[in-house]
Structures are given as structure tokens and as C-alpha cells.
Amino acid sequence: xxxxxxxxxxxxxxxxxxxxxxxxxxxxxxxxxxxxxxxxxxxxxxxxxxxxxxxxxxxxxxxxxxxxxxxxxxxxxxxxxxxxxxxxxxxxxxxxxxxxxxxxxxxxxxxxxxxxxxxxxxxxxxxxxxxxxxxxxxxxxxxxxxxxxxxxxx
Numbered sequence: 001x002x003x004x005x006x007x008x009x010x011x012x013x014x015x016x017x018x019x020x021x022x023x024x025x026x027x028x029x030x031x032x033x034x035x036x037x038x039x040x041x042x043x044x045x046x047x048x049x050x051x052x053x054x055x056x057x058x059x060x061x062x063x064x065x066x067x068x069x070x071x072x073x074x075x076x077x078x079x080x081x082x083x084x085x086x087x088x089x090x091x092x093x094x095x096x097x098x099x100x101x102x103x104x105x106x107x108x109x110x111x112x113x114x115x116x117x118x119x120x121x122x123x124x125x126x127x128x129x130x131x132x133x134x135x136x137x138x139x140x141x142x143x144x145x146x147x148x149x150x151x152x153x154x
């Protein structure tokens with residue numbers, strides 16, 4: 001396959017460009033200037049943690065701790081799997097998806113918020129805004145279709 005393929009309109013003008021996803025991601029990375037972007041409101045001032053609005057007063061998810069946990073468990077991408085249900089209702093094969101991981105591993109022991117969804121849209125947006133994760137759609141054996149997921153960028 002060529003690096004870029006063009007799709008032409010009726011007038012013969014190139015209207016769309018099709019390229020390998022790796023090339024697209026490189027283009028996006030080259031165009032990204034962090035100084036142009038305001039930090040996500042859930043990011044702490046030092047940009048190392050994400051405030052968990054549903055995790056109780058002052059509860060934060062330390063980004064490096066999450067990344068270490070994922071790497072320690074050899075996870076490079078995971079379903080977001082945000083659900084408004086109790087933690088014990090997650091099927092066993094879905095325990096290593098983002099929302100149950102946050103609830104189980106990153107809330108304080110005995111937290112009354114363990115049964116509250118933590119991987120809200122804002123939390124996922126804040127994770128992506130760190131540049132350490134990117135949104136993707138992935139197919140997993142435990143879902144019938146491709147689902148929203150996060151992928152480590154490193």
C-alpha cells in the first residue's frame with residue numbers, strides 16, 4: 001500500500017486522503033503543541049493526578065500509578081467499561097477494564113464510593129489530555145462488539 005491514497009470527487013479533485021494509522025498519529029503528534037492547550041479542569045495543578053469527582057472529597061488518581069499498574073499487568077490497552085452498577089456486578093472477565101480497576105485499586109481502602117462509576121467521560125478526557133493515553137475502539141472477547149477503550153501511548 002502506498003503511504004497515502006487519495007479519493008477523488010466527480011471533478012477529479014482529491015477530496016480525501018487515506019493513510020496508515022501510524023502515519024496519521026505521527027502527523028497529529030507533530031502538530032500537537034502543549035502550550036496551545038489549556039489543561040483539563042480535572043488535572044491537578046502539577047498535572048500528575050486527576051481529581052475523581054465521584055471518588056469522594058479530595059480523591060485523585062495518580063497518573064503514574066495507573067500507568068505502573070497497567071504495565072505491571074502487561075496491559076497496553078483496556079476497555080473503559082464505565083457502568084452505573086456496583087463493583088461486584090462486573091463479570092469476572094471484565095475486572096481488568098478501566099472503571100473496575102480505578103474503583104478496586106485506586107480508591108482508599110473501605111471507600112464508600114467503590115460502587116460509584118469512576119471512569120466518567122470527564123475522567124477519561126483528563127487521562128487523554130495527559131498525552132499518556134489515546135482513545136481507541138477495540139474488540140474484546142467479553143464484549144459482542146468493539147467498545148471504547150484507552151491505549152497507552154508509550
